[in-house]
Amino acid sequence: MLDYKKLSGLYIHIPFCRKACNYCDFHFSTQLDPMDRMIKGLAKELRLRGSTPKSPIDTIYFGGGTPSILTEKALDTLMETIATYYNVSLSAEVTLEANPDDIDAEKAKYWKRAGINRLSIGIQTFNDKVLNVLNRSHNADQALKSIDLVRQAGFHNISADLMFALPEASDASLRADLNTLVNLDLPHLSVYGLIIEEKTVFSNWKIQNKRAFPSDLDYERNYRIVHEELMKYQYDHYEISSFAKNAHFSRHNTSYWLQNPYLGIGPGAHSFDGDNRSHNISNNQLYLKQLDTGKAHPIIEALSLTEKMNEYIMTRLRTHFGLDFVRFEEKFHRDIKSEHPMLIDQLCSEGLAFLDLNKLKLTFEGFLISDDICARLFFPMK
Numbered sequence: 001m002l003d004y005k006k007l008s009g010l011y012i013h014i015p016f017c018r019k020a021c022n023y024c025d026f027h028f029s030t031q032l033d034p035m036d037r038m039i040k041g042l043a044k045e046l047r048l049r050g051s052t053p054k055s056p057i058d059t060i061y062f063g064g065g066t067p068s069i070l071t072e073k074a075l076d077t078l079m080e081t082i083a084t085y086y087n088v089s090l091s092a093e094v095t096l097e098a099n100p101d102d103i104d105a106e107k108a109k110y111w112k113r114a115g116i117n118r119l120s121i122g123i124q125t126f127n128d129k130v131l132n133v134l135n136r137s138h139n140a141d142q143a144l145k146s147i148d149l150v151r152q153a154g155f156h157n158i159s160a161d162l163m164f165a166l167p168e169a170s171d172a173s174l175r176a177d178l179n180t181l182v183n184l185d186l187p188h189l190s191v192y193g194l195i196i197e198e199k200t201v202f203s204n205w206k207i208q209n210k211r212a213f214p215s216d217l218d219y220e221r222n223y224r225i226v227h228e229e230l231m232k233y234q235y236d237h238y239e240i241s242s243f244a245k246n247a248h249f250s251r252h253n254t255s256y257w258l259q260n261p262y263l264g265i266g267p268g269a270h271s272f273d274g275d276n277r278s279h280n281i282s283n284n285q286l287y288l289k290q291l292d293t294g295k296a297h298p299i300i301e302a303l304s305l306t307e308k309m310n311e312y313i314m315t316r317l318r319t320h321f322g323l324d325f326v327r328f329e330e331k332f333h334r335d336i337k338s339e340h341p342m343l344i345d346q347l348c349s350e351g352l353a354f355l356d357l358n359k360l361k362l363t364f365e366g367f368l369i370s371d372d373i374c375a376r377l378f379f380p381m382k
């Protein structure tokens, strides 16, 4: 059984969206009717997976799907259940992912009253033609207005999602998006290149040659534009896809990358108890049916020692916090530095990584090929 007494983060998955975006492979349903049942189910799982004494929580993250779909009653139910069964720190970071078309003045004010103190807004691009190809449910005007509205409601800790390497986009439109974001002066940006995932509309279009998609070279050139532009405006590229000003890092996501324990509630949500991972079934009906038995049914993925070491290497190298050789040796009794002396020298001399005291950190050039670098540092699976 997994042990969640020493939690750091709590993730709640809201598995509903108004529309299916053409690139998305997250778990969600566009059938919104079973929402009330789902909220009861989420509250039940929160209760069932709480422990005595109550687990301390430093960050809460409502992700999805589309959490901004939630009614006041639904969000109140979840917040009250969390407060009842978990020991939420007074300074907890409480994030809600929101789509621009869900945001109005009243809703933004309500979120503030409900205890949300960070918003992550799914903007993706300010180009209506591209938003249309992505099948997003908002337009550029709504995206701009949404930032204004949440600021008027008193939110300062705001993150926006931006995508690059998109069909119908160009280097010029990406630069225009970055320019708009920079002028909005948001403290945090999450920037993702399009990856065509299986079983998505884009994947079908690609297989059927219905549309041209950006190449790997376009992807790399776009990623470089994002990095170089945001560096000019004092954003810290602190994780492969994350940029922050004045240390406004996402505390919740940072906690994942530092391998702190977290509990994921809801269909498809993942958890980590510091040693092993688990996930819930990615099916709304079956998830609720399982809870009807009076027990949560996370599927446990026992990790071998080698998998744990490799995960540690991979998650640490994603960030500017870096791969800490001393912590690694304390945790796993293996000295990476002495196991890979030539490789580490080579990565540093090629400008892909650098040493910062006892840590190995990737440069931007290293971020570009981080998967290859990690694969070379990984311990072989037995």
Ligand code: SF4
Binding pocket: 016, 017, 019, 020, 021, 024, 025, 026, 028, 064, 065, 066, 099, 122
């Ligand atoms: S709104 Fe988000 S979760 Fe929903 S389909 Fe679009 S990208 Fe996926």
